[in-house]
Amino acid sequence: MTSSRLKRVEESATIKVSNIATNLRQQGADVISFSLGEPDFDTPKHICEAAADALYMGETHYTPSAGIPQLREAIAEKLRTENQLDVNASNVLVTPGAKQAIFEIMLTVLDDGDEAILFDPAWVSYDSVIKFAGADTVWVPTDPSDSFKPLDLEEFITDKTRLIVVNTPGNPTGAVYDRSILKNIADIAIDHDILVLSDEIYEKIIYDREHMSLGSMEGMQDRTITVNGFSKAYAMTGWRLGYVAARPDIFNGMLKLQSHSVSSATSFVQYGGLAALQGPQQPVTEMVDRFRARRDILVKGLNDIGLKCKTPGGAFYAFADVSEFGDGDTVSEKLLVDAHVAVTPGSAFGESGRDFIRISYATSQENIKEGLSRIESALS
Ligand SMILES: Cc1ncc(COP(=O)(O)O)c(C=O)c1O
Known part of the structure; x- marks a missing residue:
């Protein structure tokens, strides 16, 4: 008795893997998880305190749907100074997570039969939400040897193309797009009058590179919908x-x-967000430094084992080519069953991910080292 709209959407493959890992754990297995899509660190204390203060001060009521004015103002200020976006608070919508933002964007701009472009591989939820909105996903191949940049993008544009989704630094590849790649996408979007959803959620988790916001490029301001979050x-x-x-x-x-x-993001949570933006940024730098050290151990270890992997420029994922050992689905299953190591098969992110696995290094160095040694034993 479920709607036809819902039938267009499949269960998230990343959730499937973590369910199997949970079952194994329940049976007592010591599973090392490389499948998490979230930092393993605690939220910095000053942010927790600001939210707790707001809670105890009685900020427990509905807020304006678009968010509390102070937070919208602080976000606009951040986007102007850090991202060179020409926005003010009236353009800023605070949402319960970037995921909800993406859901609302797709439902707002896509009509039945429209086409939305994803660069293959792409984060799992984009495709589902595009379909949920009644539109079709058009997958554009990318170049794994060069930042997973889109190949021949213009050839995939039709008169139905309404939206291009760009995610840099990217999930699942960790790739960071430089100015020339972004310029190329921007030129095509402008020439064909297409909107761009720029998902910049990993903006701050970036190593020795500069993040660039698509919406700051000439001619892109009005056609870019910038998504970010905490x-x-x-x-x-x-x-x-x-x-x-x-x-x-x-x-x-x-x-x-x-x-x-949803009405709005949670009231006191928004005060935590305000503290995050206006408070010390040192905790972010410290987390990024720790991610960088883990990345270096992981990427070297994977390549030593024969799982080919470029050094990702951002996010906390390595996307490794496992074709020497089988396809990504087979290798993921083998690692989970034989080595109790949970990774995500690349196929979850699109056809071109078939020969890959995604390994999240949002876990301790000890886990990374132990995981690498188990992977080596399982595959040798
Ligand atoms: C590329 C990308 N965009 C958006 C999100 C959603 O973030 P949020 O927790 O703010 O909903 C994720 C979470 O994994 C992500 O990887």
């Missing part, structure tokens, strides 16, 4: 807090959806 940068996944900057018609569409569904 989950990854500030280790706040469970808080559910994200945001969008969009031009007025798109902003208003999203606001309509938000006010009729």
